Amino acid sequence: MFHSGESFGERVMPRIPIAVRTLLIVTVAAFILQQLADRQTQGMFTYLFGLSRAGLMRGSVWQLVTYVFLHGGVWHILINMLVLAVFGRELEEVLGTGRFVSLYLGCGVLAGLGWLLISGWGPGLCIGASGAVFGIVGTFAALFPQRRITLLLLLVFPVTMTARTLAVLSALIAFVSLFASDGNIAHAAHLAGGVAGYLYGLRLRRIGVQTWEGWTFPSRPGPFGGPLHTRKPEGGEGEGSPTREEIDALLDKIHEQGIGSLSRKERDRLDRASRG
Secondary structure (H helix, E strand, C coil): CEECCCCHHHHHHHHCCHHHHHHHHHHHHHHHHHHHHHHHHCCHHHHHHCECHHHHHCCCCCHHHHHHHCCCCHHHHHHHHHHHHHHHHHHHHHHCHHHHHHHHHHHHHHHHHHHHHHCCCCCCCECCCHHHHHHHHHHHHHHCCCCEEEEEECCCEEEEEEHHHHHHHHHHHHHHHHHHCCCCCCHHHHHHHHHHHHHHHHHHHHHCCCCCCCCCCCCCCCCCCCCCCCCCCCCCCCCCCCCHHHHHHHHHHHHHHCHHHCCHHHHHHHHHHHCC
């Protein structure tokens, strides 16, 4: 349903980094366990680990995290994991593994709290990674606002828009759905997670995170400690800086094929140019 400049099979799957890959595996495993356990417990497993106001009131604070790994059906988990794989791969490469995991789980927790504050006043449960995934999309849109994204509506009709437009439309749809939906979808979690991710992405842009589109990493530590970038250029200090034509060619390649298409040497050349 989503396309960020490269084919899912050829570009995304072979290069899925460790955090995204682990989240995919853990979420699928949790979904399988959920299906098996619910059959044996008449749904008690989802009740214990899904997010609910009643659960938090009795001290089940783990629900703020565990609900992210449960899902309501095959399509629910399939769409969430597809979006995570497509958008998360590049974000993890830019942010680093630890910061990416913090972003994913942090947006998941904030999405759950948003659902509790806005919609979670009844006896219902909130489950699914949608809030965390919306946070990933929000951060991606903040860091890569002009990146062209193609959605396949109904898996047939391609619609292309910028990442920023996608984020704004997603937020508007979630907001309107708060008042028009029957309550079976946690739109409040989508909205809260997306807004949290977008604001975090704006903060990263403000402190200078490098997105390979003209931003540079700061020399000071990142927001979670440690430098935002630790990769050193290949070759000695005497290696010449890339020409303007080389830089333009690399940026064109990123725009057309995504950051994952760059070799290590190409990334180091771009990093050298960004630092002057």
